[in-house]
Amino acid sequence: MSQELSPIDKAKFVAAKRAVDFVEDGMRVGLGTGSTAAWMVRCLGELVRDDGLKIRGVPTSTRTAELARGVGIEVITLDEAKWLDLTIDGADEFDADLNLIKGGGGALLQEKIVATASDQMVVIADIGKEVETLGAFPLPVEVIPFGWQTTKSLIEELLISMDVLGREARLRMNGASPFVTDEGNYILDLHLGRIGNAQQLSLAMNQMPGVVENGLFIDICDVVVLGYGDGRVETRDINQGTVAEDRLDFLESDNLFTDMSD
CATH class of the missing domain: 3.40.50.1360 (Rossmann fold)
Structure with a gap:
């Protein structure tokens, strides 16, 4: 070094x-x-x-x-x-x-x-990186670009019924443009504060059209x-x-x- x-x-x-x-x-x-x-x-x-x-x-x-x-x-x-x-x-x-x-x-x-x-x-x-409860770090969710704003709205609606503190979803940016993954998708960062039931949240989000995968590794x-x-x-x-x-x-x-x- x-x-x-x-x-x-x-x-x-x-x-x-x-x-x-x-x-x-x-x-x-x-x-x-x-x-x-x-x-x-x-x-x-x-x-x-x-x-x-x-x-x-x-x-x-x-x-x-x-x-x-x-x-x-x-x-x-x-x-x-x-x-x-x-x-x-x-x-x-x-x-x-x-x-x-x-x-x-x-x-x-x-x-x-x-x-x-x-x-x-x-x-x-x-x-x-050790936490008592997951969620302080924004949860990334990979979504397809088509209709991403609709997907974002559906995710925020889903979060109303989930055991989380916050429900804000932000499109990840790369300068003035959306961040694009290696697969050509966008990422929504969910500012949840705390995730009470990570498994439930992961399963529910992955059933939503437009969502490719989420960052919860259970x-x-x-x-x-x-x-x-x-x-x-x-x-x-x-x-x-x-x-x-x-x-x-x-x-x-x-x-x-x-x-x-x-």
């Missing part, structure tokens, strides 16, 4: 560094999208370069695919892989049951498809690897019911990380 990392970046780095320990030679690995997942891709690239690790990666976005190829990871499609041994990705929020909100980076559809096509999903996050994540700014790492396994703690050192000289920033 060319300069001292901030505490939040240190937390992301150590979580990513610990998470790649789950990857074994010959695996087909789903590669997540976002700032924390980018650290993980770089860590995997280091293992490919220095240790001869042989894996095939299925990226969840075009930018992750470009990064993976750039660090020497063999990139294949999900259709080529058919099934994955492991997916490692970040999260915008997670609760005690390891339910997630994802999609802040705009790749929630591919992320959910890849995660559910994996034997195991490992989420990497800094401690600030009963998909198996392990969360939490990073702290002082180098501590906590690994929580929901299936085993275990919590493991460790501490990692920072290797400031590793040139794989010289251009990383949020």
